Amino acid sequence: MIGIECRALTKKFMKGETTITPLDSLDLVIEPGSFLALMGPSGSGKTTLLNLIAGIDRPTSGELLVDGLDIAHLSRSRLARWRAEKVGYIFQLYHLVPVLTAYENVELPLLIHPLSRKERHARVQRALELAGIADRHDHYPRQLSGGQEQRVAIARAIVADPPLLLADEPTGDLDRESSTAILKLLRKLSEDLGKTLLVVTHDIATTDYAQATLHLEKGRLVTEPGEEQRHA
Amino acid sequence: MPDLLRVLPLIAKQIRRRPLRSALTLCGIAVAMFLHSTIDAMRDGVERATRVTAEDSVLVVYRENRYCPFTSRLPQYYGDRIEAIDGVARAIPMKIKVSNCRASLDVVTFRGAPPEQFVELYVPDLEIIAGSVDAWLRRSDAALVGEALATRRRVVVGDRLDAAGITVTVAGIIRSDEPQDENVAYTHLSFLQETSQRGGTGGVVTQFQVKVTDPTRMEEVARAIDAEFARDPDPTATRPEKAFVAAAASDVIEIVEFASWLGRAALIAVFALIANSIALAVRDRVREHAILETVGFTPARIAGLIVIEGSLLGLVGGGVGALGSLLLLRQRPSIGMEGLTVEFTAQPGAILLGLFLAVALGLAAGLLPAIRAARRPIAGSFRAV
Ligand SMILES: Nc1ncnc2c1ncn2[C@@H]1O[C@H](COP(=O)(O)OP(=O)(O)O)[C@@H](O)[C@H]1O
């Protein structure tokens, strides 16, 4: 199980003359094995925070420890190898590779592990079953519905059995029924497999499944959601 | 290596993803490599037909200032005088008849030689791959036909070969390391003399093939022969056969030399085609590369995928081109001029080298896009649509 610690975590982007600060001196501790929802208005820095934790972006300043490791200072290749073992990332837009079948998409993270074809097959099969999409293994993304694509994406995120799952609005593009199914699946991953989950969401329903909800506003955590968010 | 095998299907799928673009690229590479391999074979053919090697021990004595074989008329009795010269082992009179004197893709050259001398001095260096020398000796109109000529003219033993107003019967097919032997039909000297006879040319031959006793003394012997006949009504010009080929084929050689620039340009085309295709592909896949890195592919590995894709294009396109070139060269194309032949043959080494070049070019062409892809920030790639 993986815990996360952010101290004065700051991320700035330069856009010409202006500086955008999506994360402004953020302090946050996530206990190993917890299932947290992260809410906040659009542009409040949710994706940026997730990217920093996954090591696919680097903080401007501050400290970031994931599983006790100072990932901000790892090289890009070390980060990639670290992610291969520790992190599963689920995108709002699924981001499946269109030329690969569901099966091949899920197999992708395993291609860098020294596994035999048979071992890979067993793992892919298990991930597809866990995500409830095994019957569509030979379908291409364009032949799947949004909810099915997201299940494939989840299977891809869990196939290498990483202890940390990060999901960026995983139900953002789905109808109620599909959303509920995905949320149940995420809760199951947390409860049965002990994974640490951080799920960015706009969907208030998510908070029913998570153990706690964080609110992000203008790059800082707030205890109570502000005006715009309550009406969202 | 096992790594590579695991990702190969992924790369293959990426290549097939845009079938039209990939097909056009492969087509271009194939044509360019076809051109390269074929021109390479031409260069090689010129080289083999014209470069005198240490093993060459045969001089050819022609009438001085002859243009085409039929303007070279030497009395047959010169043979005895040539054999009397120091350093000469044997001199074989030969009558040459060609279907066409100018540079042409389909020349048939007949060489008439005294049968006994031919059997004694030539046959040991030849491989009889069909028919027999005995059959050739028995029939006065028989011919031993070079394999390349037989392939080109599609004749087998027993067939008639018709050219230059002469009809011979194919008694055997011969194979030889010498491009000239591969591209002529050897007949009996008397047969060729008779068929050429238009009012008393009997006893006249085109040339003598002179075997020297010591290959290192070729030049000296050649000078001695020419000196012997300098004051005769029919002065001679004596040189190694390949030197005559080089002189006769000078135009062809120049063209081939020019063509080898085309061959080099073809390699540049291969590079440009692959570079273009890969650059477009990488631009299409910005987000996919970000996905790969997110799931744990290192930037180096992603760069590797791209570079391998480039080399694979080179290998497949180059392979098709090389195959096309091989098929063409299997027809044994050659250019004949003045009864001499420059033959283009497929050299396995050259074909392999061409393939290797295509792969290397593919690799090089993929390098820059690969490095760029490996350096692109991941988070930004997801935002850009
Ligand atoms: N790579 C980037 N370059 C420039 N600006 C960025 C980049 N990533 C995010 N931003 C800016 O940072 C702010 C927060 O973005 P983001 O974290 O995506 O918000 P959220 O996910 O909460 O909607 C936005 O104003 C966005 O425009």
Ligand SMILES: [Mg+2]
């Ligand atoms: Mg976002």
